[in-house]
Amino acid sequence: MKVICVNGNSLTLEDLVKVSRENYKVELAKEAIERVSKSREAVDEFVEEGKVIYGITTGFGKFSDVLISKDQTKELQRNLIVSDCCGVGKPYSEEIVRAAMLLRVNALAKGFSGIRLSTLNVLIKMLNKGVHPVVPEKGSVGASGDLCPLAHIVLVMLGEGEAFYQGKRMKGFEAMKDAGIETVELIAKEGLALINGTCVLTAVGALAAYDAKMVAKLSDISAAMTVEALNGIVDAYDKRVHEVRPHEGQINCAQNMLNLLAGSKSTTRQGEIRVQDAYTLRCIPQIHGASRDAIDYVIKKVTIELNSATDNPLIFSEDKEVISGGNFHGQPMALVFDFLSIAIAELANVAERRIERLVNPALSRLPAFLVKNGGLNDGLMIPQYVAAALVSENKVLAHPACVDSIPTCANQEDHVSMGSISARQSREILNNVMHVLGIELMTAAQAIEFGAKEKLGKGTKVAYAKVREYVEPVENDRVFHIDMHECYKLVASHELVKAVEEEIGELK
Structure with a gap:
């Protein structure tokens, strides 16, 4: 059985992928x-005393000044959950929900949250048995x-809400019972x-x-194929x-291009x-490399967040102290x-411009839209339109969301x-x-x-052959949506x- 052992401090991005996918x-x-148990003991002491x-013997947010009696603590916690279930939009994919559940388990495993071990184990059982709550995408x-x-x-842990279990969407209590x-x-x-905590937004990102790390490699491959077709000059990759x-991403991308094009008689x-x-x-190298460096930076920051305690208040059981802070804030x-959005959008920006150079006879020695009998056939005219539409959409989506803030909770949460x-x-x-x-x-x-076709380099030859396993050459117009979807699946x-890496070694 394949198992990831969670300790709160050493979860990797690869571990997250293994559990979620x-x-x-x-x-x-x-x-x-041991840490979880000690943390819970501290909370029980605080309640008895x-x-x-905050949040233990008081209300939440703006209600933090409202005292809650000992016999109301269960009702307080239930009310928090049911009142916060206000999500809208389509459900997150099961892999994202699994990733979010794992991140919550790992954060709680650090022992600063005061949860009971038995409650934490229910969340772990849901992961292990495939009970995936229905979680609307929007609302945070x-x-x-x-x-x-x-x-x-x-909510599903309480036996309410909805969940996906064994491919079916059902009531939460039914999923828990069946599992x-x-x-x-x-x-x-x-x-x-x-x-x-920040577990859902961190899971998605x-x-x-x-x-994105894999897509950056693929960008080098697709670019190298375009260089082959356009008799590109390799001196620029020296x-x-x-x-x-010496930006690392730039250096690595240049080396990738040389390795992919090695032996080419077309460049x-x-x-x-x-x-x-x-x-x-x-x-x-300069364009792809900058995106590569950005992606690497994002992954470093994500790895810190994967192993962080992001709730409030935090229980420091050794010191018998509880501190209200702001680790829940998602700004980091x-x-x-x-x-990341800007970095990966740029990979599409430059790819679309390369597509234009391939299909525009004014910019190459190739036939217009890469088809014989042009005029009777439109060839690959419209796929470039689609690429342009997607790139334009990305420019809208890449507007930073974090530059906006709307205060919530009667201005208690004012950023x-x-x-x-x-x-x-x-x-x-x-x-x-x-x-x-x-x-x-x-x-x-x-x-x-x-x-x-007969002049390709060591890496581009493999790439071309793999593409041809998915789509045939274009002789006459056909429904290109099908070909485009096949190439998307390949990506x-x-x-x-x-x-490609099996042939030329790992791309950097």
Whole structure:
């Protein structure tokens, strides 16, 4: 059985992917169990002593000055969950819900939240048995944590709400019963511990960042195929050029281009056909490299967040102290996911311009729209339109969400991050980018039919062959939507990157 052992401190992005997409099981490390138990003991002491502590013996938000009696603590926690279930929009995918559940488990495992071990184990059982709450995408402002979406997860723990189980959408209590998982009755601090954190927005953005890393590699591959078709000049990728401006992403991308094009008889040297290429070919390392560096930065920040305690208040059991802070605030993730959106949008921007160079006879020696009998056939005219539409949409989506803030909770929460919007936008942009790269692969492969087919480099030869497993060359007009969808599937599967790396080694 494939298992990820969770201790609150060492979860990796790869672990997140294994649990969310490959259904790895989850178990708590021994030291995490001890920390969780000590934290809960501290909370029980505070309740018995009648201490005034936010969210334990008081109301929430603007109601933090309202004292709650000991016999009302269960009702307080239940009311928090049901009143916060206000999400709208379509449900998050099961992989995102699983990722969010894992992140909440890992945050609670740090032992600063005061949850009972038995309650935490219910959440773990739901993950391991595949009970996935129905969580609407919209409704979080990314401060006070992802209150709304996380409440929808907890609602199923109470035997309410809805969940997906074994491919069916059903009532929460039915899913829990069918899976053989006991429901819970929350006691002091537990509701707040479960929903006061950045786990949903981080889950969405973290998976996008993971995929962006692969998409950056794929961008180099699709660009290299375009360079082949346009007899691109390889001097611009010479390592000496990049060593005197030593940005890591730029250096790595230039090396990737040289490795992909190694042995090509279609590429040229400066002065053979022309002195310089247009920027979309010549500046591939600088453009792709900048996005690569941004993606790496995002992943570093995400890895910190994966292993952070993001609720409030925090229980420091060793010191018998409770501190109200602001770790629930999503700004650290909102900023980086907005950055991620810009970085990956640029990969599509430059890819669309390369597509234009391939289909425009004024910019190449290739036939118009890469088809014989042009006029009778439109060829790949409209796929470029689609790429342009997606790139334009990305420019709208890449507007930073975190620069906006609307105060909530009667102005008690007077600055919010809107980080959940940042994360969702990065995911949507990434999907558009994958479509654009699919179109470039299809277009470049068609362009290669006109003279470069037998002259390809070591990496581009593999890439061309893989594309041809999905789409045939274009002789006459057909329903290109089908071809475009096939190339999107090739991009999304990561199969192309794996095939190329098997031939030339790992792309940097």
